[in-house]
Amino acid sequence: MMNLKDLLLASALASIGATAASEADAAAQNATENEVCYGVAKAGHNDCADTRCFHSCSGMSSVDNDPGEWTMVPKGTCVQSGGTVAAQPQACSAHVAPLSATADLQAGAKLYAEGDHARAIPACTACHGVAGDSQNSAFPKLAGQFASYLDAQLRAFRDGTRASPIMDVAAKSLTDEEVANIAQFLAARQPASVANRLRAQGLQAVLSQAKPQSGEPFSDCEDACPPLMPIPAGDFAMGSPPSEAQRFGNEQQHPVNIARPFAMAVTSVTFQQWDACLEDGGCNAYKPSDEGWGRGKRPVINVSLSDARAYIQWLSNKTGHLYALPSEAQWEYAARAGTSTARWWGEAASRSQANYGPDDCPAQIRCGGFIAGPDQWLNTAPVGSFAANDFGLFDMLGNVWQWTDDCWHSDYRNAPQDGSAWQERQCTQGVIRGGAWGNIPAFIRSASRAGYKVEGRTSNIGFRVVREL
Numbered sequence: 001m002m003n004l005k006d007l008l009l010a011s012a013l014a015s016i017g018a019t020a021a022s023e024a025d026a027a028a029q030n031a032t033e034n035e036v037c038y039g040v041a042k043a044g045h046n047d048c049a050d051t052r053c054f055h056s057c058s059g060m061s062s063v064d065n066d067p068g069e070w071t072m073v074p075k076g077t078c079v080q081s082g083g084t085v086a087a088q089p090q091a092c093s094a095h096v097a098p099l100s101a102t103a104d105l106q107a108g109a110k111l112y113a114e115g116d117h118a119r120a121i122p123a124c125t126a127c128h129g130v131a132g133d134s135q136n137s138a139f140p141k142l143a144g145q146f147a148s149y150l151d152a153q154l155r156a157f158r159d160g161t162r163a164s165p166i167m168d169v170a171a172k173s174l175t176d177e178e179v180a181n182i183a184q185f186l187a188a189r190q191p192a193s194v195a196n197r198l199r200a201q202g203l204q205a206v207l208s209q210a211k212p213q214s215g216e217p218f219s220d221c222e223d224a225c226p227p228l229m230p231i232p233a234g235d236f237a238m239g240s241p242p243s244e245a246q247r248f249g250n251e252q253q254h255p256v257n258i259a260r261p262f263a264m265a266v267t268s269v270t271f272q273q274w275d276a277c278l279e280d281g282g283c284n285a286y287k288p289s290d291e292g293w294g295r296g297k298r299p300v301i302n303v304s305l306s307d308a309r310a311y312i313q314w315l316s317n318k319t320g321h322l323y324a325l326p327s328e329a330q331w332e333y334a335a336r337a338g339t340s341t342a343r344w345w346g347e348a349a350s351r352s353q354a355n356y357g358p359d360d361c362p363a364q365i366r367c368g369g370f371i372a373g374p375d376q377w378l379n380t381a382p383v384g385s386f387a388a389n390d391f392g393l394f395d396m397l398g399n400v401w402q403w404t405d406d407c408w409h410s411d412y413r414n415a416p417q418d419g420s421a422w423q424e425r426q427c428t429q430g431v432i433r434g435g436a437w438g439n440i441p442a443f444i445r446s447a448s449r450a451g452y453k454v455e456g457r458t459s460n461i462g463f464r465v466v467r468e469l
Helices: 004-030 103-114 147-159 165-170 176-187 195-201 203-210 271-279 305-319 328-336
Strands: 034-038 070-074 228-231 234-238 254-258 262-265 401-407 429-433 449-453 466-468
Touching (some): 103 176, 228 328, 328 429
Antiparallel strands (some): 034 070, 228 262, 262 466, 401 429
16 A cells, blocks of 8 residues: 555656646647746736745745745746836746656656655655645645746755745755755646636636635535635735724734735634544544533633644644634634624624623633523623624634634734734743633724733633635
């Protein structure tokens, strides 16, 4: 029986054997007109204002922090230029000629898929995907890039003239021959997200399909996977204005651009969904306590940030899609659902809209549950017990706090404005959002935020997931 590495390699080589020549022919045929350019959200513009973010065929990017967007641009105009695709020729070499599965190509495929443990060379698939078509915006798409460009960049990483903490190590032991083999292997592959649809339907049809279809929930598997809702891209004011009642001082209002649509779980992860992970051998075999309140449709609690990430790793492996915790900005954007009021339903707290604690509590924390009106739960309520917001998301406020992907900062000074997570190399506290069943109304607001120790497990913190579209 073939192991996973053999299957990956066989799949890669089979794909090349069947399609490389035809794809390269098609690319060469169109080379005088168009080329794939990465790091641009749409033709003529990149939403990332920091030019260090760009990854383009001109090879001008010096720091790896590349968005994963692609577009088709006129031949020779794929260039980093202050956020635009400049209408001027650049030194972008011709597309590679059709390739067959030669020994060199096989060697490149093998090294890409498996790495070389003896020389501490990691498998490229771990970050850039099996097909070189990464779905993680932190890692650039490589499939279909010019071989000469890939070759030059690998050499630059190896020689230290291009900076990347990951690639500096990964490329350090590569020989000139291995660099060339990997470059040729990747150049022979057309991006999986672009390939067949681009040829069959044309660019505009592809782009229209990529637009989020709001209001249409979906799931990547039956039963075990959390239902997801597409969330459209957009701009919003993150934080609260000085006039907002019960606001805290760490909520300075500032503009944020969510440049890319994403999908968010309709509810917090439930005990039922967590237990499915356990039964499948995931989640580090950890079974969190339900405090005697019940499992099933209640939100999972007593999970640390590390526990949440273990579930996400299992879910990503199970579905083949890249899941994550939402960034703090993504979370607030989704919680607001286009509103600017303290809560998605309006300014005032309402027990018909959320499960939270007493109206007043001098200690503000550990106030205990409270039953009143439609809120009939002293602790956690089954997910979906209250109405959804305008994005179709339940329990964004109240019930349980939700882990985000950010490291805790006491205010928003120097915070990213592109919707990405604000992380630190050494992070002891993560950001939680949304408030919980025992909190006063001040915490049940879209802008409310708090920090909690990353390894802490408590009965009022859960999480929900997002995934790339």
